[in-house]
Amino acid sequence: MDNNLGNKQTLARNLKRLMEENGKSRTDICKALNIKYTTLTDWLNAKTYPRIDALQLLANYFRVSKADLVEEKIDFDRVFYLSQEEQVIIETWRRSPDHAKELAAYALGLSKLLKRKDDEDERKETDL
DSSP: OOTTHHHHHHHHHHHHHHHHHHTOOHHHHHHHHTOOHHHHHHHHTTSOOOOHHHHHHHHHHHTOOHHHHHSOOOOTTSOOOOOHHHHHHHHHHHHSOHHHHHHHHHHHHHHHHHHHHHHHHHHHHHHO
16 A cells, blocks of 8 residues: 555645636646646546656745645635534444444434424424
């Protein structure tokens, strides 16, 4: 297994994000940095990882640090905060054996079915 797989994927995500934020196409970057289109495509598809000199070129081009290219960043638009009770539920779930998770999933499925039936019954009563 390739040790850099996670790094390749992180770079690919960060590079795509920077391209989108700056309105840059693959062609724009390739022309500006004298990089082969297929090389850039391989980086964006997490197939290969650039050498340090190419990372520096990319960092300079986007006016970011090399760390901004290669480190996992938290997307604060997707972060949400959990109450203490929600955190306890998640931690309990994580520590639970598989059979307990299966039972909980089954119970959740039943509760969804019952909720759906209640909603249908309520609609029928409203239609009368």
